[in-house]
Amino acid sequence: MINNKVLAIILGGGQGSRLYPLTKDRSKPAVPIAGKYRLVDIPISNCINSDIKRMFVLTQFNSASLNRHIKNTYHFSFFSSAFVDVLAAEQTPHNKTWFQGTADAVRQSMHHFLRHDFDYFLILSGDQLYQMDYEKMIAAHIKAKAKISIATIPVNAKDATEFGILKSDDSNVVTSFIEKPDTSLLPEWTSEVSDEMKGQGRNYLASMGIYVFNRDLLTKLMENPDTNDFGKEIIPQAIDQHKTLSYQYEGYWTDIGNIDSFFEANIGLTADIPQFDLYDRKKRVYTNARMLPTTKLAGTMLEKAVIAEGCIISAAKIEQSVIGIRSRIGDESTVINTYMMGCDRYETLDQIQNNKIEVLMGIGQRCFIKNAIIDKNCRIGDDVRINGGKHLEDTETDTYFVKDGIVVIKKGAVIPKGYVI
Incomplete structure (x- = not known):
């Protein structure tokens, strides 16, 4: 099975200052959402629904409540290899600093990951609201013989300036990347999207901060101590050297980056037919029972x-x-x-x-x-x-x-x- 070859890494983010005061006494993934869940339940549930059951959650701020929630919630059979483990930033004789970015968090924790048998890293964010089948993304990655895959979502011109924007060819292979482009540059960055997305004016492919890496490649990339962030450094530098696939996703997705987006995401659940569907039996969201x-x-x-x-x-x-x-x-x-x-x-x-x-x-x-x-x-x-x-x-x-x-x-x-x- 594909998913026996995958290890998921959920990035808990930094101090979460844009979600203050909700993050004053808790880490960002531990923030309560939708009345009964925590933000971290979203990527963990997506993994379980995709039959990926080996997960690490990386965090460094106020991780006590997150630890408690995960310990009380995710119990697997003694005869299963499944687990959800929280890794907080730790000082060692070789490293005495906090996580300096998303890639640095993975680098500092790499010795924990490499103890396991797997072929692919699935890198996820701990502060997004969406329901996605990662199995399909990994299958596309393997079929294309890619070294890196990036989940992308079509966005409009207004939103494009807030994201890393990709361009891909007819085979969905990424050819170029730009971080938060100026509005004047956007005409050069349109990509081929579905007719439905074109009809909504969503012609730009934004990185969702969801990546698949071949194990050997990411292990090698982590040897460079000067690259601390996936979106700003690892991805832009790797595109020209390693085959990188754009995996387009057209469902509901929102980045819970600030109080306004957090508020909108929760109030959006009260709509007659909410964009985030908590009632889909095949896409259940799990939490503390x-x-x-x-x-x-x-x-x-x-x-x-x-x-x-x-x-x-x-x-x-x-x-x-x-x-x-x-x-x-x-x-x-x-x-x-x-x-x-x-x-x-x-x-x-x-x-x-x-x-x-x-x-x-x-x-x-x-x-x-x-x-x-x-x-x-x-x-x-x-x-x-x-x-x-x-x-x-x-x-x-x-x-x-x-x-x-x-x-x-x-x-x-x-x-x-x-x-x-």
């Missing part, structure tokens, strides 16, 4: 809402919002265009009934919440009003952060009764 009760609703009007398990909700209205596990929303509250991540635990009835806690976990009574991300374990008191939008300036306090009009309530924050943002 929590034993939670069903969600309980009382007197709430729901309009395009995604609600995870274990919630207790008596809100007046929830519209175009994702409500995460164990969320509590009080009477007469309204939640619009919001991603509420939920809670890691329940408060006891004794604590609630005897007023031992001034502000309970979740959203209190008579609140109005719009255009917001509420991180895990937040406490929002009664009569709080949070009205995000472009009218708000970017700002940060101890309890919340405003970026591009989106209000992010920080993990574990307490918003007192009657507070207005």
Whole structure:
């Protein structure tokens, strides 16, 4: 089987500063998404669905929660060679630095990889939302006798300036590469795409940051200590010397690079037919199998809402919002265009009934919440009003952060009764 010859490497990214404050206390792959998953569940699930079951996740910042999630989630048979291992940056007598880039992360961890028997490296990003069959990409790589394959997605002229753009010939062999081209250069960088993509004006092939490398080649490329990044150095330098294939993908794909894209990806799940399909049995997204009760609703009007398990909700209205596990929303509250991540635990009835806690976990009574991300374990008191939008300036306090009009309530924050943002 092809997939017995593949080792997957999931890159956890750097400090995740563009996703701050969601990455203040956790690594980027551990950020909760879609109410019950973590970002890292996406590439791991894609691997499992593609029958690739040997994976390493590379990270160096705030990796404790990521370690815990993976340890609690991905259990394979004792008689299987399958595993998901987290490798954090480690100092050794030969190397005393942090990961300096995507390629450097692979280089520093290479001694762990080479202990295994495989022919192909599958390099993946830990902060993208998509569903892809890697088996087809690897099969195309082998059939073309390529040394490197790059997953590419057609993009329009506006988006092309934000990506590495490739040109390929009639055989999908990459002939040239440019990183974030200026708009004036774009006419020279159009590629052959499907009629559907042409109809949408998506004529440029952007690198998705998903690569297949022959084992021997990547091992050799890693011997050069001066190349630290795949997209900026390894790929551009290798194209002229090694046969590189463009593998076109035309499904839904988004890079969770900042608060705005993260917010859009989550709210997009509330559409009638979302572009990211969590309901496809052949493309399941796996996560920690929590034993939670069903969600309980009382007197709430729901309009395009995604609600995870274990919630207790008596809100007046929830519209175009994702409500995460164990969320509590009080009477007469309204939640619009919001991603509420939920809670890691329940408060006891004794604590609630005897007023031992001034502000309970979740959203209190008579609140109005719009255009917001509420991180895990937040406490929002009664009569709080949070009205995000472009009218708000970017700002940060101890309890919340405003970026591009989106209000992010920080993990574990307490918003007192009657507070207005």
